[in-house]
Amino acid sequence: MTPSKTKELALKIEDVSIAFGGLKAVDNLSFAIERHEIFGLIGPNGAGKTTIFNCITQFYKADSGSIHFINAKGKETDLMDLSVHEIIDEGIVRTFQNVELIRELSIMDNVLIGAHHVMKQPLLGQLFNRKAIRKDEAESREKAEKILAFLDIEHLKDLIAGSQPYGVQKKVEIARTLMSDPELIILDEPAAGLNDTETKELAMRIKQIRETYQTTILLVEHDMRLVMDICDHICAISFGKRIAVGTPKEIQSNPEVQKAYLGEEGELE
Amino acid sequence: MKKIIKNPYSHFILLGLVLLTLPYLAEAGAIRNSTVTVIGTTIIYTIAALGLNVLLGFSGLISLGTAGFMGLAAYISAYVTETMALPFEVAVMAAIGIPTLLGILVGILSLKFEGIYLGIATLVVAEILREIFINVTPFTGGATGALAGRPVLAGTFQLNRIQTYYLIVVVMVLIFILIHNLTKGHLGRALNAMRGSEAAAQAMGVNIFKYRLIAFGIATVLAAVSGVLYVHYVGLSYPTTWNLMLSLDFLAIIVVGGFRSIFGTFIGSFIIFAMSELFLKPIPALANITPLVKGILIIIFILYYPNGLANIKHQVSHWLVRRKGKRDAFGQTKAEKKNLTRAEVRENDTV
Ligand SMILES: Nc1ncnc2c1ncn2[C@@H]1O[C@H](COP(=O)(O)OP(=O)(O)O)[C@@H](O)[C@H]1O
Ligand SMILES: [Mg+2]
Numbered sequence: 102m103t104p105s106k107t108k109e110l111a112l113k114i115e116d117v118s119i120a121f122g123g124l125k126a127v128d129n130l131s132f133a134i135e136r137h138e139i140f141g142l143i144g145p146n147g148a149g150k151t152t153i154f155n156c157i158t159q160f161y162k163a164d165s166g167s168i169h170f171i172n173a174k175g176k177e178t179d180l181m182d183l184s185v186h187e188i189i190d191e192g193i194v195r196t197f198q199n200v201e202l203i204r205e206l207s208i209m210d211n212v213l214i215g216a217h218h219v220m221k222q223p224l225l226g227q228l229f230n231r232k233a234i235r236k237d238e239a240e241s242r243e244k245a246e247k248i249l250a251f252l253d254i255e256h257l258k259d260l261i262a263g264s265q266p267y268g269v270q271k272k273v274e275i276a277r278t279l280m281s282d283p284e285l286i287i288l289d290e291p292a293a294g295l296n297d298t299e300t301k302e303l304a305m306r307i308k309q310i311r312e313t314y315q316t317t318i319l320l321v322e323h324d325m326r327l328v329m330d331i332c333d334h335i336c337a338i339s340f341g342k343r344i345a346v347g348t349p350k351e352i353q354s355n356p357e358v359q360k361a362y363l364g365e366e367g368e369l370e
Numbered sequence: 371m372k373k374i375i376k377n378p379y380s381h382f383i384l385l386g387l388v389l390l391t392l393p394y395l396a397e398a399g400a401i402r403n404s405t406v407t408v409i410g411t412t413i414i415y416t417i418a419a420l421g422l423n424v425l426l427g428f429s430g431l432i433s434l435g436t437a438g439f440m441g442l443a444a445y446i447s448a449y450v451t452e453t454m455a456l457p458f459e460v461a462v463m464a465a466i467g468i469p470t471l472l473g474i475l476v477g478i479l480s481l482k483f484e485g486i487y488l489g490i491a492t493l494v495v496a497e498i499l500r501e502i503f504i505n506v507t508p509f510t511g512g513a514t515g516a517l518a519g520r521p522v523l524a525g526t527f528q529l530n531r532i533q534t535y536y537l538i539v540v541v542m543v544l545i546f547i548l549i550h551n552l553t554k555g556h557l558g559r560a561l562n563a564m565r566g567s568e569a570a571a572q573a574m575g576v577n578i579f580k581y582r583l584i585a586f587g588i589a590t591v592l593a594a595v596s597g598v599l600y601v602h603y604v605g606l607s608y609p610t611t612w613n614l615m616l617s618l619d620f621l622a623i624i625v626v627g628g629f630r631s632i633f634g635t636f637i638g639s640f641i642i643f644a645m646s647e648l649f650l651k652p653i654p655a656l657a658n659i660t661p662l663v664k665g666i667l668i669i670i671f672i673l674y675y676p677n678g679l680a681n682i683k684h685q686v687s688h689w690l691v692r693r694k695g696k697r698d699a700f701g702q703t704k705a706e707k708k709n710l711t712r713a714e715v716r717e718n719d720t721v
């Protein structure tokens with residue numbers, strides 16, 4: 102699907118920089134993401150992709166620049182004003198490059214954590230397990246089951262997350278993001294560690310998610326086939342600097358990109 | 371019927387009913403009166419240990435100060451009822467409220483100190499409290515300790531030793547139910563997330579600051595309840611009681627009993643306190659090696675049963691299934707294993 106013709110923006114990153122010691126991990130980076138599109142961020146290892154994700158989600162505070170999110174209602178928010186845990190209230194949710202699950206909990210409980218911010222459960226109500234609490238829990242469980250079914254892992258819901266194969270764990274992380282009613286999902290290397298079949302399924306899922314859950318998706322991925330296949334726009338970065346933004350075709354044929362990124366890692370398809 | 375058996379509340383109530391029969395057994399001569407007292411004290415310790423389990427087991431935050439908070443509550447309750455001659459209920463509120471406020475302040479510390487440093491910080495707080503217990507004699511009675519009577523409920527019902535024991539059992543069952551409610555749902559997931567992956571917790575909207583304070587709050591409320599029950603059951607409070615050894619015992623209870631398990635905390639408390647009181651201490655030769663036995667137990671559990679006794683039954687059934695699985699030629703093992711792990715999760719959920 103092509104992005105909507107009105108080209109409403111969902112995320113605006115302007116001149117963002119962050120340095121660790123002397124190292125400029127992100128260097129004056131700007132790009133914008135349209136609502137309802139799948140946007141890919143590519144670049145060699147250490148280019149600063151995860152760092153920019155961390156800046157958007159406020160795990161890191163950027164040294165300079167601005168990061169604005171425009172929600173579906175058209176309200177613009179300066180994300181840099183928020184704390185990490187407030188980001189999800191804006192409808193922005195992420196996964197992690199090294200899967201971050203609560204290993205000892207069941208898959209169901211892991212997914213339910215995704216609804217933490219939508220659940221308004223006063224402590225006293227929980228203490229006495231009031232009816233409203235039980236209802237909220239039951240409804241959330243139902244919602245989680247639907248999401249797990251959508252990802253074909255509903256039958257595993259009561260199993261311990263930490264003992265699942267990598268592919269399942271990555272799905273659980275995605276299920277957790279869907280649980281939060283997201284507007285923007287940020288995926289950090291969703292295909293890393295997956296085999297070919299799993300990667301193909303993932304590509305299909307990401308497109309499905311965008312349609313079914315009406316979200317915008319920003320992803321970092323090394324698997325070029327996946328990126329070229331599903332992304333509407335791609336931003337290529339190297340050493341924290343932007344080298345090109347465009348459609349997959351434009352990126353593929355961009356000589357800068359080929360030199361900086363693809364030259365060392367292999368050819369583009 | 372099945373529903374009742376499955377319902378965790380009924381497990382707690384059943385345990386409570388069993389414990390309530392002990393004074394009758396003592397009266398009938400089947401067990402000693404002193405055994406009932408030891409078990410009453412064990413239940414009291416279970417309550418404080420459960421608080422620590424919420425803190426450490428669920429939230430992953432260490433505290434070496436449990437004994438200090440428990441002692442503070444004990445002294446406050448003794449002071450309010452004896453010196454100020456105010457009603458028991460007032461004493462309970464003060465003795466829970468003040469330590470809890472302090473506990474929440476320590477929770478704020480936890481944002482600055484991680485891991486072992488938090489352990490040290492909480493230990494420092496407990497040691498300061500112990501200095502107060504020793505030196506602020508008008509409040510604590512200093513080295514001679516503070517005395518307290520049995521609870522007088524609503525200003526009229528003076529409880530005797532056995533009735534106080536009943537009160538302790540009832541409070542334990544109530545706390546088990548309330549903590550079960552708190553930890554099985556929304557709050558429990560948030561605390562688990564905080565322990566399991568702080569990054570994921572934050573990304574999912576868990577306010578680490580808030581939940582650390584809540585965790586410390588719950589832990590101190592339970593330590594305080596435990597301290598109040600202690601001083602009115604045992605009748606006195608010495609500064610030497612509230613030392614690091616006691617805080618380490620609470621840690622041992624959780625390690626032996628099982629992280630995040632309510633029943634495990636009870637069993638652990640039994641092994642760490644009741645066993646040594648009932649079986650080791652009466653034998654002079656063994657009395658002195660009690661700490662050694664506890665130490666060895668902790669090492670064994672950390673090495674071989676990191677999930678504590680609460681999980682051993684799962685390991686046993688796992689082992690049985692695996693053995694069965696070998697004989698089964700129809701590929702049943704996987705399904706069986708799957709069912710088993712499901713049951714296990716459910717158990718873990720409810721226990
Ligand atoms: N918290 C941090 N402290 C110091 N250096 C960091 C930190 N996070 C990232 N970096 C550095 O920033 C650069 C970009 O890293 P990263 O964003 O993880 O790259 P990638 O594009 O592979 O995701 C790397 O050189 C990395 O070492
Ligand atoms: Mg990365």
